[in-house]
Amino acid sequence: MASNRKLGGRAFKVTMAAVLVVGLGLAARAYAQQHAGGMMGAHGDPAAHFAEMCDTMEARQAGMLAFAEVRLGLTDAQRPAWTKFAAAVKVLRRR
Numbered sequence: 054m055a056s057n058r059k060l061g062g063r064a065f066k067v068t069m070a071a072v073l074v075v076g077l078g079l080a081a082r083a084y085a086q087q088h089a090g091g092m093m094g095a096h097g098d099p100a101a102h103f104a105e106m107c108d109t110m111e112a113r114q115a116g117m118l119a120f121a122e123v124r125l126g127l128t129d130a131q132r133p134a135w136t137k138f139a140a141a142v143k144v145l146r147r148r
Contacts, residue, residue, distance in 0.1 A: 114146055
């Protein structure tokens with residue numbers, strides 16, 4: 054009788070495997086419910102998500118350029134080159 058209760062017994066291993074499978078299944082289901090939609094946004098429409106991204110692209114780009122300009126701490130001598138670079142970035146965005 055003692056041999057059936059030992060920790061490494063076959064029944065124990067099967068039970069632990071079943072518990073693991075059920076636990077992973079429940080965790081996967083909870084994760085999927087929390088992250089439903091992904092890139093589709095709140096309403097499930099990927100076209101609306103990408104249209105919104107296009108609408109705000111210019112503002113996001115201007116913010117990134119302004120942040121980079123401040124972060125770089127440009128000198129007066131560097132300012133003309135930065136202005137030329139920022140103009141080139143804006144032209145590339147329009148293509």
